[in-house]
Amino acid sequence: MNHSLKEKIENVIGSIHKMNVLDEQGWTSEVRRIFTGDRSFLLKSSYKEKYRTWLKAEAQVLKKLNKNTVISIPEYVGFIKEQHSDHLIMSFEDGMSLTAALTKASSLTEKKSLIRSFGQFLHQFHEKEPLEILVGEGEWLEGQLLKAQNYVENGQTDGDLTLLNHLKTKKPTPVKQTMIHGDCTTDNVFVIDREVQLFIDVAGMTVGDPRYDESLAIRKFWNNPEYLTAFYEGYTRYRVTKEEFHYFNEGLYEFF
Numbered sequence: 001m002n003h004s005l006k007e008k009i010e011n012v013i014g015s016i017h018k019m020n021v022l023d024e025q026g027w028t029s030e031v032r033r034i035f036t037g038d039r040s041f042l043l044k045s046s047y048k049e050k051y052r053t054w055l056k057a058e059a060q061v062l063k064k065l066n067k068n069t070v071i072s073i074p075e076y077v078g079f080i081k082e083q084h085s086d087h088l089i090m091s092f093e094d095g096m097s098l099t100a101a102l103t104k105a106s107s108l109t110e111k112k113s114l115i116r117s118f119g120q121f122l123h124q125f126h127e128k129e130p131l132e133i134l135v136g137e138g139e140w141l142e143g144q145l146l147k148a149q150n151y152v153e154n155g156q157t158d159g160d161l162t163l164l165n166h167l168k169t170k171k172p173t174p175v176k177q178t179m180i181h182g183d184c185t186t187d188n189v190f191v192i193d194r195e196v197q198l199f200i201d202v203a204g205m206t207v208g209d210p211r212y213d214e215s216l217a218i219r220k221f222w223n224n225p226e227y228l229t230a231f232y233e234g235y236t237r238y239r240v241t242k243e244e245f246h247y248f249n250e251g252l253y254e255f256f
């Protein structure tokens, strides 16, 4: 890490004693744990334009939810803009992603219990009265399709125009909008004491279509009836149809 960045970080959290690059890295960023005298922080850095925009959005979400007691997320600490990178500082949480916890779990019972807790955690989140500060402008799906269009035009996505036009004409029948995580894969929920208890990677958190979260939540279990059953023992409010699952998982998610 260059000297000037280190200095800027120290202006926010105080003098740095130690720094580790985490074993578990994300897709869009580089994550490190930083220790000061009395606590530790998570530093998340992004370099590509698209991912810097996401990191900024994540910082804004964390910041506006900082004092809330309704949604379990890391605490916002600071944001540093450099010429070729951006850096988000947040509380370091002791735990691991559900993906990592599932790999580590040694028995089927343990895996199913983790997945059940994921279902429960998401169920409770979707059932909450949406926070006013999370309500975005306009209809969520419409906004996502617009973003997707922009990514296609700028060559920033794997999805193509044929798929996008298909998604525009085949929008699923609307359901009641709820608070959503917006990228709710097993990578982005955190396991603490053997239960899913926290959201991370919250750039997309807003009010939108809960079927998007649900579809991304089960994408790894779609062909595993036992795991699906465990998930739906926790998530009892709704069950996506096959068509809805494909619309969101193979459709919309292609662009993000």
Ligand SMILES: Nc1ncnc2c1ncn2[C@@H]1O[C@H](COP(=O)(O)OP(=O)(O)O)[C@@H](O)[C@H]1O
Residues within 6 Å of the ligand: 022, 024, 025, 026, 027, 028, 029, 030, 031, 042, 044, 074, 090, 091, 092, 093, 094, 095, 096, 097, 187, 188, 200, 201, 202
């Ligand atoms: N607040 C946090 N506390 C501890 N570890 C974290 C925290 N946020 C992220 N991590 C770790 O960093 C990894 C990547 O974080 P994530 O925000 O998902 O990055 P990306 O956007 O690149 O996917 C996670 O899998 C997790 O192990």
Ligand SMILES: [Mg+2]
Residues within 6 Å of the ligand: 026, 027, 187, 188, 201
């Ligand atoms: Mg992630």
